[in-house]
Amino acid sequence: MKVLVTGAGGFIGATLMQLxxxxxxxxxxxxxxxxxxDRHLPPTxxxxxxxxxxxxxxxxxxxxxxxxxxxCFHLAAVPGGAAEADPALSRRVNxxxxxxxxxxxxxxxxxxxxxxxxxxxxxxxxxxxxxxPVTPSTPAQPALVYGAHKRAxxxxxxxxxxxxxxxxxSLRLPGIVARPRATSGLVSAFMSxxxxxxxxxxxxxxxxxxxxxAWWMSAQCCAGNLLHAATMDPTLDIEAHRERCWALPVLxxxxxxxxxxxxxxxxxxGHALVRYAPQEGVEAIFGRxxxxxxxxxxxxGLKDDGDARTLVRRALAPYTL
Amino acid sequence: MKVLVTGAGGFIGATLMQLxxxxxxxxxxxxxxxxxxDRHLPPTxxxxxxxxxxxxxxxxxxxxxxxxxxxCFHLAAVPGGAAEADPALSRRVNxxxxxxxxxxxxxxxxxxxxxxxxxxxxxxxxxxxxxxPVTPSTPAQPALVYGAHKRAxxxxxxxxxxxxxxxxxSLRLPGIVARPRATSGLVSAFMSxxxxxxxxxxxxxxxxxxxxxAWWMSAQCCAGNLLHAATMDPTLDIEAHRERCWALPVLxxxxxxxxxxxxxxxxxxGHALVRYAPQEGVEAIFGRxxxxxxxxxxxxGLKDDGDARTLVRRALAPYTL
Numbered sequence: 001m002k003v004l005v006t007g008a009g010g011f012i013g014a015t016l017m018q019l020x021x022x023x024x025x026x027x028x029x030x031x032x033x034x035x036x037x038d039r040h041l042p043p044t045x046x047x048x049x050x051x052x053x054x055x056x057x058x059x060x061x062x063x064x065x066x067x068x069x070x071x072c073f074h075l076a077a078v079p080g081g082a083a084e085a086d087p088a089l090s091r092r093v094n095x096x097x098x099x100x101x102x103x104x105x106x107x108x109x110x111x112x113x114x115x116x117x118x119x120x121x122x123x124x125x126x127x128x129x130x131x132x133p134v135t136p137s138t139p140a141q142p143a144l145v146y147g148a149h150k151r152a153x154x155x156x157x158x159x160x161x162x163x164x165x166x167x168x169x170s171l172r173l174p175g176i177v178a179r180p181r182a183t184s185g186l187v188s189a190f191m192s193x194x195x196x197x198x199x200x201x202x203x204x205x206x207x208x209x210x211x212x213x214a215w216w217m218s219a220q221c222c223a224g225n226l227l228h229a230a231t232m233d234p235t236l237d238i239e240a241h242r243e244r245c246w247a248l249p250v251l252x253x254x255x256x257x258x259x260x261x262x263x264x265x266x267x268x269x270g271h272a273l274v275r276y277a278p279q280e281g282v283e284a285i286f287g288r289x290x291x292x293x294x295x296x297x298x299x300x301g302l303k304d305d306g307d308a309r310t311l312v313r314r315a316l317a318p319y320t321l
Numbered sequence: 322m323k324v325l326v327t328g329a330g331g332f333i334g335a336t337l338m339q340l341x342x343x344x345x346x347x348x349x350x351x352x353x354x355x356x357x358x359d360r361h362l363p364p365t366x367x368x369x370x371x372x373x374x375x376x377x378x379x380x381x382x383x384x385x386x387x388x389x390x391x392x393c394f395h396l397a398a399v400p401g402g403a404a405e406a407d408p409a410l411s412r413r414v415n416x417x418x419x420x421x422x423x424x425x426x427x428x429x430x431x432x433x434x435x436x437x438x439x440x441x442x443x444x445x446x447x448x449x450x451x452x453x454p455v456t457p458s459t460p461a462q463p464a465l466v467y468g469a470h471k472r473a474x475x476x477x478x479x480x481x482x483x484x485x486x487x488x489x490x491s492l493r494l495p496g497i498v499a500r501p502r503a504t505s506g507l508v509s510a511f512m513s514x515x516x517x518x519x520x521x522x523x524x525x526x527x528x529x530x531x532x533x534x535a536w537w538m539s540a541q542c543c544a545g546n547l548l549h550a551a552t553m554d555p556t557l558d559i560e561a562h563r564e565r566c567w568a569l570p571v572l573x574x575x576x577x578x579x580x581x582x583x584x585x586x587x588x589x590x591g592h593a594l595v596r597y598a599p600q601e602g603v604e605a606i607f608g609r610x611x612x613x614x615x616x617x618x619x620x621x622g623l624k625d626d627g628d629a630r631t632l633v634r635r636a637l638a639p640y641t642l
Contacts, residue, residue, distance in 0.1 A: 087484070091420065099412065127563070139460060141479075141563050148480035152473035158462075159469035163408070242448070242462050 001029040002068060006055060006101065007075030009038030011179050012120070016073060016223040021045070026071060027231035035067050038076065056097040065104045071116045071230055072105055074098065080124060080188075083146035094149035099156060106165035114167045117157060118229045121170040123215065123247060125151040132290030134247065143285075158244050169229045171302070172247040174215035175286070176222050178315040188286050191216070192315075194255070198262035198270055199316050206255060209278040212287030215250035216258075218314035221305045222248070232300045249294040249304040251311055255287075261308040322350040323389060327376060327422065328396030330359030332500050333441070337394060337544040342366070347392060348552035356388050359397065377418040386425045392437045392551055393426055395419065401445060401509075404467035415470035420477060427486035435488045438478060439550045442491040444536065444568060446472040453611030455568065464606075479565050490550045492623070493568040495536035496607070497543050499636040509607050512537070513636075515576070519583035519591055520637050527576060530599040533608030536571035537579075539635035542626045543569070553621045570615040570625040572632055576608075582629040 007013040035049035053060040055076050083090035105115045124147030125140040142148040157168035179192040197204035263270035305311035328334040356370035374381040376397050404411035426436045445468030446461040463469040478489035500513040518525035546569050584591035626632035
């Protein structure tokens with residue numbers, strides 16, 4: 001089985017690449033070839049096919065076509081903050097290049113089964129404010145360009161699935177921690193910053209209050225879910241199988257709970273190190289996550305990190321699977 | 322106020338053009354210039370700006386940009402059957418050229434208010450089978466490429482509206498009757514054929530049974546709704562105002578009811594002239610329309626034809642406003 005990962009140089013992509021190399025197979029099928037695509041790729045083992053460049057570049061799509069993936073994890077995207085600042089770029093990458101990729105994957109000359117596409121969508125498709133609880137029937141009403149383009153791609157991947165061209169599975173990812181401290185273009189970067197700062201005993205200012213609740217997941221857990229999505233049977237979820245979209249199960253934790261967990265694990269005084277400077281705009285989007293009814297996703301075998309300690313441990317050792 | 326109609330040479334577009342010329346204004350504002358865009362346009366009065374060509378043609382978009390519309394009725398599209406036969410063409414026209422149009426309209430050099438876009442979407446965004454009743458909270462799960470692309474554009478028009486670039490209003494049109502008898506590329510063409518045939522005393526075979534229910538609207542009623550949508554206040558509908566999408570109010574009538582109405586109005590024996598040859602596939606999509614909860618659309622002033630007789634009379638005299 002030939003497997004392609006787009007956005008393989010990114011935070012989640014790199015974790016997924018490691019996991020794929022480690023397990024070496026997708027369900028019962030051995031990975032015969034693994035390809036990594038991204039603007040920039042870190043050094044990789046020599047048996048990995050490297051496709052370096054922009055997804056919107058015809059030469060990159062041509063190389064993807066030649067590779068001929070049986071399974072594609074599509075993670076490459078312009079992130080939320082950057083997309084909002086440049087909607088035209090978001091359209092080019094998050095919508096059009098994504099649809100181009102879907103077409104290239106679907107256009108296989110062989111009579112083989114439709115390629116599986118595991119698409120990294122986002123909880124940003126729901127918009128704000130989120131209803132409480134969020135359920136599989138919560139309407140998607142994106143309030144950011146990023147979420148709007150991701151939602152459009154979910155719909156069009158489901159349509160390609162209906163037409164038998166692809167076998168799509170869209171996972172709506174929550175904020176994944178702990179991202180590297182470099183600028184990620186994500187407004188939610190403070191979630192990762194909290195973990196890095198307290199683990200290093202450093203002070204940190206949060207743009208939300210201690211009661212602010214968010215949905216949390218480690219990159220390791222996320223990579224495991226992406227891998228699982230490739231082999232799960234979407235038809236077991238009767239409600240969602242037509243749309244093929246699932247919000248990943250999450251840990252719903254307040255900032256205060258995270259601070260307590262970090263304080264215990266790293267032996268620091270979180271209450272002294274954390275300053276809360278709530279900004280209404282940020283808190284409205286990233287600080288009021290309600291209960292998520294994720295039962296149907298769990299039924300399919302998708303998972304959260306289990307508890308706050310495991311989340312933090314995994315999040316701060318993302319490359320040790 | 323400068324007004325543009327795309328798809329102005331089509332069945333609904335031509336009716337809307339006539340209505341706009343007749344009323345000469347949008348709400349309290351006089352129409353100072355009217356532009357008609359389509360692949361082919363019928364002869365028009367000399368004061369209408371003619372933009373003949375394909376929407377996906379850069380020269381056409383350039384001319385639209387130069388026109389500088391304050392209000393655009395966007396009706397141009399590859400219809401459902403044709404889109405399903407050529408998904409790549411549907412992507413090019415129904416998705417990408419539509420987004421290009423939105424960008425051209427939004428990119429006005431002046432500091433004027435965001436241009437109003439009345440977008441002809443479709444009840445095909447709901448997919449099949451339709452739940453009973455269909456309500457404003459019924460999820461859009463398109464089961465045709467056409468519906469998927471239209472749904473994506475609804476979402477992206479709502480996003481441009483949120484960003485203050487456009488003032489979008491998406492109307493989900495039902496099957497509109499009575500289309501000209503030439504091939505329209507629509508699977509639902511039999512609905513119009515029934516009207517033409519019985520009005521002319523001719524036999525007709527329907528791919529659905531007498532109990533098959535559909536949602537009906539005349540082109541005249543549809544044009545009136547498009548015009549109304551340009552001036553209505555979308556924020557009065559609290560539930561739907563973020564998405565800016567409304568299914569038009571409809572008459573829900575069975576084929577048998579239509580046959581009876583036509584028989585009375587035209588003095589023909591409909592029961593002798595109509596042969597029912599139900600095809601399961603067609604009946605599933607076009608013959609089982611449930612109740613539509615259209616109260617919020619009515620509240621905004623959108624309307625159906627009133628009764629079956631008025632529908633039929635208007636439908637068969639579409640150019641007599």
